[in-house]
Amino acid sequence: MFEDRGYKRTFFSAPQSVTSLIAAFLEPSLTVFVFLVVSAAFDEPIGRSDLTLCLLIFALTFPGRNRFWDRTLNTAVEVFTSWMSLLAILALCGYATRSLQLFNPQVLVWWAVATPLGQWLAFFSGRTVLRRLSSLPENRRKAVVVGAGALGVKVSRAFQARGDAGLLFLGYFDDRADDRVDSEATLSRLGNLKQVAPYVREQGVQEVYITLPLGSQPRIVELLEQVQGTTASVFFVPDVFGISIIQGRLQDMNGVPVVGLCETPFTGTNRLVKRISDLVLAVLIVMLISPLLIIIALGVRMTSPGPAIFRQRRNGLDGEEIIVYKFRSMRTQDDGAVVQQATKDDPRITPLGAFLRRTSLDELPQFINVLQGRMSIVGPRPHAVAHNEMYRQLIKAYMVRHKVKPGITGWAQIHGHRGETDTIEKMQARVEYDLEYLRNWSLGLDLQIIARTIKLVFFDRNAY
Numbered sequence: 001m002f003e004d005r006g007y008k009r010t011f012f013s014a015p016q017s018v019t020s021l022i023a024a025f026l027e028p029s030l031t032v033f034v035f036l037v038v039s040a041a042f043d044e045p046i047g048r049s050d051l052t053l054c055l056l057i058f059a060l061t062f063p064g065r066n067r068f069w070d071r072t073l074n075t076a077v078e079v080f081t082s083w084m085s086l087l088a089i090l091a092l093c094g095y096a097t098r099s100l101q102l103f104n105p106q107v108l109v110w111w112a113v114a115t116p117l118g119q120w121l122a123f124f125s126g127r128t129v130l131r132r133l134s135s136l137p138e139n140r141r142k143a144v145v146v147g148a149g150a151l152g153v154k155v156s157r158a159f160q161a162r163g164d165a166g167l168l169f170l171g172y173f174d175d176r177a178d179d180r181v182d183s184e185a186t187l188s189r190l191g192n193l194k195q196v197a198p199y200v201r202e203q204g205v206q207e208v209y210i211t212l213p214l215g216s217q218p219r220i221v222e223l224l225e226q227v228q229g230t231t232a233s234v235f236f237v238p239d240v241f242g243i244s245i246i247q248g249r250l251q252d253m254n255g256v257p258v259v260g261l262c263e264t265p266f267t268g269t270n271r272l273v274k275r276i277s278d279l280v281l282a283v284l285i286v287m288l289i290s291p292l293l294i295i296i297a298l299g300v301r302m303t304s305p306g307p308a309i310f311r312q313r314r315n316g317l318d319g320e321e322i323i324v325y326k327f328r329s330m331r332t333q334d335d336g337a338v339v340q341q342a343t344k345d346d347p348r349i350t351p352l353g354a355f356l357r358r359t360s361l362d363e364l365p366q367f368i369n370v371l372q373g374r375m376s377i378v379g380p381r382p383h384a385v386a387h388n389e390m391y392r393q394l395i396k397a398y399m400v401r402h403k404v405k406p407g408i409t410g411w412a413q414i415h416g417h418r419g420e421t422d423t424i425e426k427m428q429a430r431v432e433y434d435l436e437y438l439r440n441w442s443l444g445l446d447l448q449i450i451a452r453t454i455k456l457v458f459f460d461r462n463a464y
Contacts, residue, residue: 020066027064049102067123083116085447140168147211148174148185197226264403265441282370304350314382322374325365329353378446379407380434401434409453411437
């Protein structure tokens with residue numbers, strides 16, 4: 001991390017849009033507002049416990065996600081899922097601290113029902129207003145794309161897919177003949193590169209997107225000199241679609257601009273939020289499941305010879321070797337240079353072990369790993385060291401998943417990628433989901449994964 005090395009770090013990414021800023025405060029503010037309104041409706045005075053709950057709610061839901069441009073059904077599902085996850089966390093906190101009796105049950109029930117409805121209505125109403133505003137001609141900015149190749153077409157499609165952009169795409173500029181550009185762009189060509197600046201001035205174009213390859217640097221420099229004589233904003237779109245970008249951002253290192261292509265999402269405040277949430281949840285869960293841990297440990301010892309806890313070497317954060325705990329589910333304990341994955345009807349698995357693996361109860365000791373700081377509750381699942389050495393040579397960007405701590409559950413697991421990975425394709429699919437998690441991490445996403453994991457424990461049959 002640059003902060004640890006004395007480097008000054010500044011972000012030059014595009015300013016947050018107005019809708020994103022509104023959404024960041026809308027969800028947490030509305031959640032608190034509904035609680036206060038319901039309390040007032042039942043003539044409940046606002047005491048210290050209520051204010052504490054409001055602060056906790058705001059902290060857990062801030063910043064809210066921008067759902068103004070999502071589909072109506074998707075918004076409803078995501079709002080409901082996030083809200084159920086938050087309620088589960090609050091219920092665990094209330095149970096562990098014995099504070100549930102401090103609140104009126106009627107207030108809590110009505111608040112639990114009214115909040116997701118209020119959030120959905122707010123996003124639906126906001127989306128309706130924003131669509132009408134963005135469709136007005138005076139609110140749409142004219143844009144052109146320089147470069148009629150595959151990347152230029154990607155950019156023009158992005159204009160259409162992103163409803164909040166408010167852009168009116170006019171066409172492409174390129175020096176190449178029609179047979180050398182993307183077929184989709186030929187009908188929308190406006191001219192060559194020398195005609196860009198005059199066209200921008202005459203048509204009042206506000207945004208110019210340059211998608212030329214870096215090999216065209218002299219042409220790009222000449223084009224920039226010409227376009228900078230206009231009032232249009234200029235954007236350069238690098239062709240990085242062949243690179244697995246994780247948390248890409250532009251930062252300043254003592255005056256030198258540095259483009260980050262692969263970086264952990266857990267830096268600065270994100271790292272603190274992730275660790276605090278892991279500690280709070282792990283402590284609460286261990287307190288709740290401690291009787292179950294004792295029962296399972298006794299069951300493992302009594303049904304088959306060997307220790308109750310199986311310790312295996314795995315790769316953790318930055319590839320560092322760690323020891324991961326599991327309840328022993330097999331008669332053998334493989335942890336050498338070659339580790340055979342468990343398969344369906346594997347004879348090494350004990351009868352009790354089959355049940356533990358199917359319900360994921362064998363993973364419960366890993367909450368101790370979370371408390372130790374070796375693992376996180378949510379993150380890419382750790383693989384045996386032997387498997388890592390094999391897959392890192394076969395799957396592109398495989399080791400990028402080690403930019404974060406491994407997790408007890410993850411984005412890949414709730415999408416069906418549990419159990420045996422007997423083909424390269426299965427492991428590659430798991431890795432792709434892990435990388436997607438790194439790109440899109442948020443505390444809300446972690447809560448969603450935890451909630452969906454609880455459901456899978458009871459209904460999924462893919463693990464063995």
